[in-house]
Amino acid sequence: MLLEKMTMEEFSVALEKTKTLAVPYGTLEAHGKHLPLYTDTITMCRVLEEAALERDFFIAPPVHYGVCTSTGQHPGSIGITPPTLRRITTDIVTDAYARGLRNILLISGHGGGAHVAAMKESAEVLAATLPHLTIAALSIYDVIWDDLERLAETENDSHAGEMETSIILHLAPKLVKGRGAEEYPAFTKPLIFADKVSQWPGAVWGNPEKATPEKGRELFLAMVRVTIEILKKMDEAAR
Numbered sequence: 001m002l003l004e005k006m007t008m009e010e011f012s013v014a015l016e017k018t019k020t021l022a023v024p025y026g027t028l029e030a031h032g033k034h035l036p037l038y039t040d041t042i043t044m045c046r047v048l049e050e051a052a053l054e055r056d057f058f059i060a061p062p063v064h065y066g067v068c069t070s071t072g073q074h075p076g077s078i079g080i081t082p083p084t085l086r087r088i089t090t091d092i093v094t095d096a097y098a099r100g101l102r103n104i105l106l107i108s109g110h111g112g113g114a115h116v117a118a119m120k121e122s123a124e125v126l127a128a129t130l131p132h133l134t135i136a137a138l139s140i141y142d143v144i145w146d147d148l149e150r151l152a153e154t155e156n157d158s159h160a161g162e163m164e165t166s167i168i169l170h171l172a173p174k175l176v177k178g179r180g181a182e183e184y185p186a187f188t189k190p191l192i193f194a195d196k197v198s199q200w201p202g203a204v205w206g207n208p209e210k211a212t213p214e215k216g217r218e219l220f221l222a223m224v225r226v227t228i229e230i231l232k233k234m235d236e237a238a239r
């Protein structure tokens with residue numbers, strides 16, 4: 001159930017059936033020269049919409065801005081800082097709780113470390129503060145490792161690479177503009193430099209040439225399955 005399309009009356013009736021809300025998180029972030037800036041958002045929103053065909057729960061409009069460190073200076077990326085993400089997460093969950101929602105899934109199509117950490121930090125505080133809240137905070141990429149390993153031909157595949165390109169080929173093929181070249185960032189870990197663009201000019205981590213819509217469909221369905229499992233777990237914990 002897409003919250004944004006419901007009336008207040010429909011919301012009240014539906015709240016009798018479910019007290020679960022999923023909040024998709026995305027980014028406006030460079031994804032190679034070939035994928036749209038809102039790749040993470042579209043992926044997460046579509047996964048939740050598909051999961052909602054099988055299970056009753058509310059879907060909030062996405063948090064469309066995220067914390068982007070590695071891609072923060074690439075063309076088109078517009079991000080927010082961790083305190084902002086923590087604040088908006090805290091406000092959304094607190095207000096949803098006040099409307100009667102009790103199980104809240106915060107799930108991100110972006111896997112950046114600082115981004116997911118900010119979501120989790122807020123969730124920890126909220127879990128300790130709101131007495132009847134069941135909450136989960138994660139990136140979908142945290143729970144899909146087995147499927148990524150099974151489906152990807154590229155060994156070290158990640159951002160805008162084989163599998164993320166495959167997903168967008170499945171979900172929105174018209175938005176895929178050719179293919180960025182195979183690339184891996186030359187980050188000098190553990191050193192951190194502000195200028196990531198010179199170490200990672202193409203913003204591709206992996207090999208987009210290996211992407212296919214079929215692989216994208218399989219990974220997409222795996223993401224849906226894993227999301228449904230998490231929602232079930234939350235419902236069981238809330239009982």
Ligand SMILES: [Zn+2]
Nearest residue numbers: 039040109110
């Ligand atoms: Zn992405």
